[in-house]
Amino acid sequence: xxxxxxxxxxxxxxxxxxxxxxxxxxxxxxxxxxxxxxxxxxxxxxxxxxxxxxxxxxxxxxxxxxxxxxxxxxxxxxxxxxxxxxxxxxxxxxxxxxxxxxxxxxxxxxxxxxxxxxxxxxxxxxxxxxxxxxxxxxxxxxxxxxxxxxxxxxxxxxxxxxxxxxxxxxxxxxxxxxxxxxxxxxxxxxxxxxxxxxxxxxxxxxxxxxxxxxxxxxxxxxxxxxxxxxxxxxxxxxxxxxxxxxxxxxxxxxxxxxxxxxxxxxxxxxxxxxxxxxxxxxxxxxxxxxxxxxxxxxxxxxxxxxxxxxxxxxxxxxxxxxxxxxxxxxxxxxxxxxxxx
Amino acid sequence: xxxxxxxxxxxxxxxxxxxxxxxxxxxxxxxxxxxxxxxxxxxxxxxxxxxxxxxxxxxxxxxxxxxxxxxxxxxxxxxxxxxxxxxxxxxxxxxxxxxxxxxxxxxxxxxxxxxxxxxxxxxxxxxxxxxxxxxxxxxxxxxxxxxxxxxxxxxxxxxxxxxxxxxxxxxxxxxxxxxxxxxxxxxxxxxxxxxxxxxxxxxxxxxxxxxxxxxxxxxxxxxxxxxxxxxxxxxxxxxxxxxxxxxxxxxxxxxxxxxxxxxxxxxxxxxxxxxxxx
Numbered sequence: 118x119x120x121x122x123x124x125x126x127x128x129x130x131x132x133x134x135x136x137x138x139x140x141x142x143x144x145x146x147x148x149x150x151x152x153x154x155x156x157x158x159x160x161x162x163x164x165x166x167x168x169x170x171x172x173x174x175x176x177x178x179x180x181x182x183x184x185x186x187x188x189x190x191x192x193x194x195x196x197x198x199x200x201x202x203x204x205x206x207x208x209x210x211x212x213x214x215x216x217x218x219x220x221x222x223x224x225x226x227x228x229x230x231x232x233x234x235x236x237x238x239x240x241x242x243x244x245x246x247x248x249x250x251x252x253x254x255x256x257x258x259x260x261x262x263x264x265x266x267x268x269x270x271x272x273x274x275x276x277x278x279x280x281x282x283x284x285x286x287x288x289x290x291x292x293x294x295x296x297x298x299x300x301x302x303x304x305x306x307x308x309x310x311x312x313x314x315x316x317x318x319x320x321x322x323x324x325x326x327x328x329x330x331x332x333x334x335x336x337x338x339x340x341x342x343x344x345x346x347x348x349x350x351x352x353x354x355x356x357x358x359x360x361x362x363x364x365x366x367x368x369x370x371x372x373x374x375x376x377x378x379x380x381x382x383x384x385x386x387x388x389x390x391x392x393x394x395x396x397x398x399x400x401x402x403x404x405x406x407x408x409x410x411x412x413x414x415x416x417x418x419x420x421x422x423x424x425x426x427x428x429x430x431x432x433x434x435x436x437x438x439x440x441x442x443x444x445x446x447x448x449x450x451x452x453x454x455x456x457x458x
Numbered sequence: 459x460x461x462x463x464x465x466x467x468x469x470x471x472x473x474x475x476x477x478x479x480x481x482x483x484x485x486x487x488x489x490x491x492x493x494x495x496x497x498x499x500x501x502x503x504x505x506x507x508x509x510x511x512x513x514x515x516x517x518x519x520x521x522x523x524x525x526x527x528x529x530x531x532x533x534x535x536x537x538x539x540x541x542x543x544x545x546x547x548x549x550x551x552x553x554x555x556x557x558x559x560x561x562x563x564x565x566x567x568x569x570x571x572x573x574x575x576x577x578x579x580x581x582x583x584x585x586x587x588x589x590x591x592x593x594x595x596x597x598x599x600x601x602x603x604x605x606x607x608x609x610x611x612x613x614x615x616x617x618x619x620x621x622x623x624x625x626x627x628x629x630x631x632x633x634x635x636x637x638x639x640x641x642x643x644x645x646x647x648x649x650x651x652x653x654x655x656x657x658x659x660x661x662x663x664x665x666x667x668x669x670x671x672x673x674x675x676x677x678x679x680x681x682x683x684x685x686x687x688x689x690x691x692x693x694x695x696x697x698x699x700x701x702x703x704x705x706x707x708x709x710x711x712x713x714x715x716x717x718x719x720x721x722x723x724x725x726x727x728x729x730x731x732x733x734x735x736x
Contacts, residue, residue, distance in 0.1 A: 187462070190510050196551065197510050229706055234704050235463075236463060236706065366707060366708030366709065367702075368701055369464070371512055378510060387709070395699055396537050401698060401712070407735070419711065423714060
């Protein structure tokens with residue numbers, strides 16, 4: 118559908134949320150939690166954080182929870198009964214305040230989970246989630262969305278994108294049918310905004326590296342020592358993967374209580390040694406440097422080649438969170454520096 | 459709603475065979491006969507086997523696709539899941555998810571000689587292919603099997619080896635590592651690559667299928683090359699760690715190649731294109 122541009126006055130945004138609460142909608146949004154900004158369920162617009170760069174964790178867990186049941190079972194000496202998931206029980210959710218980078222991350226997740234065979238659990242969660250994004254008025258030194266074809270006002274993945282203007286009112290872009298149905302719940306709150314330009318309200322996010330031909334530059338660097346050199350300080354904690362909006366690697370485990378149990382999938386990471394360790398003791402990705410290479414190659418070479426989408430949206434969380442100050446944009450800069458390869 | 463791709467079939471262990479120390483074969487039948495009737499696989503594919511409450515483990519399907527109504531797997535007790543599997547008895551239930559991965563293209567091998575070269579616990583994936591070919595014996599010319607293990611006791615499928623030894627339409631060479639022989643051992647003594655070199659199977663109109671520990675594969679390829687085998691005519695199967703089996707969990711890839719989706723069966727020519735990450 119064609120994006121429609123409307124004006125949503127700041128007082129009307131609060132009324133809109135109130136209307137959605139009245140309709141018993143499950144609404145989640147960024148809330149100040151001490152020093153952190155975290156998504157949580159809200160019951161009033163007052164709870165929403167204002168004036169923040171980006172939530173500490175991405176919105177990934179709404180569609181790909183860090184621990185997720187795949188099915189349950191009951192077990193006794195003689196028999197095992199499997200109880201399949203009832204996907205009808207997955208609730209509809211509205212996420213407000215998702216940043217354009219995180220919304221764009223849904224495209225990468227969709228490519229991984231949608232690939233044959235399609236993951237119906239993920240797909241149902243995504244179908245039942247509506248994203249009301251906030252364009253970015255401010256950025257920090259870690260943000261690099263503009264280096265990978267994203268941007269502070271990018272609409273991809275959002276159903277509605279709100280850009281705050283100087284007056285505090287919003288330019289509302291209605292991007293998808295899901296976005297339209299939000300408007301339809303309170304059309305009187307939206308005014309026509311055709312012709313308005315959000316550009317001047319957006320953060321200035323400078324380019325941190327040149328992404329032209331990045332896929333081939335990554336391939337060319339594969340056998341060089343740039344990954345080993347950069348990852349020499351990596352402690353292999355995998356924090357980068359957990360905060361990443363596109364990292365989708367997982368483990369499958371069972372957990373039980375008495376005769377009942379469930380098979381679950383849990384977030385995992387290529388940065389961890391155990392990830393690829395064979396029972397024999399052989400490990401195809403033995404060193405941290407090789408594991409860092411896998412992380413970058415997967416995001417910037419294998420995914421574009423196989424799934425036609427990059428596995429990075431430039432949110433910068435991995436670098437913000439890294440306990441040893443590794444910086445993905447810096448590492449790519451070294452790789453793409455022609456003098457090195 | 460589409461099906462839950464993580465849901466396993468429930469299978470009953472109808473027969474357990476002790477193959478070697480810590481190595482067992484399970485014959486599995488579908489609890490639900492309708493599922494069993496719909497189920498098909500091709501030789502070379504693998505599956506996820508699970509003990510409910512302990513987790514899943516990845517092995518090949520060790521039985522041939524020519525035998526319907528059951529599947530077999532052979533595994534060595536090593537980690538949490540394989541230990542739990544080892545503690546099970548005939549009649550117990552396990553989970554089975556699959557089949558996954560590509561296949562050995564045995565239909566393209568018609569009217570060719572086949573040379574199978576296996577080491578240790580790597581005979582199971584090859585046993586599926588060998589029986590699939592033996593069950594359509596007329597399709598192939600000479601079939602030769604080289605199989606080695608550390609000791610005579612470590613050889614798996616001992617009575618099938620005996621059967622192959624007695625059959626006139628298959629040639630079997632067994633070998634054990636030096637020191638691994640028993641007093642009554644009648645086979646060869648020496649590492650697999652050396653035994654292949656010694657008996658020098660012809661490369662003419664021949665497909666070689668090699669499966670074993672990395673060091674055996676690494677040392678067997680040069681022997682085959684010396685004998686004149688082209689990389690396109692040498693097949694192997696890779697066994698990287700896997701969880702999902704269908705290209706999502708992210709751990710089995712070698713470069714951009716996913717062992718679970720693009721493999722596990724590769725030719726030596728395809729392997730040569732992969733980075734050394736397996």
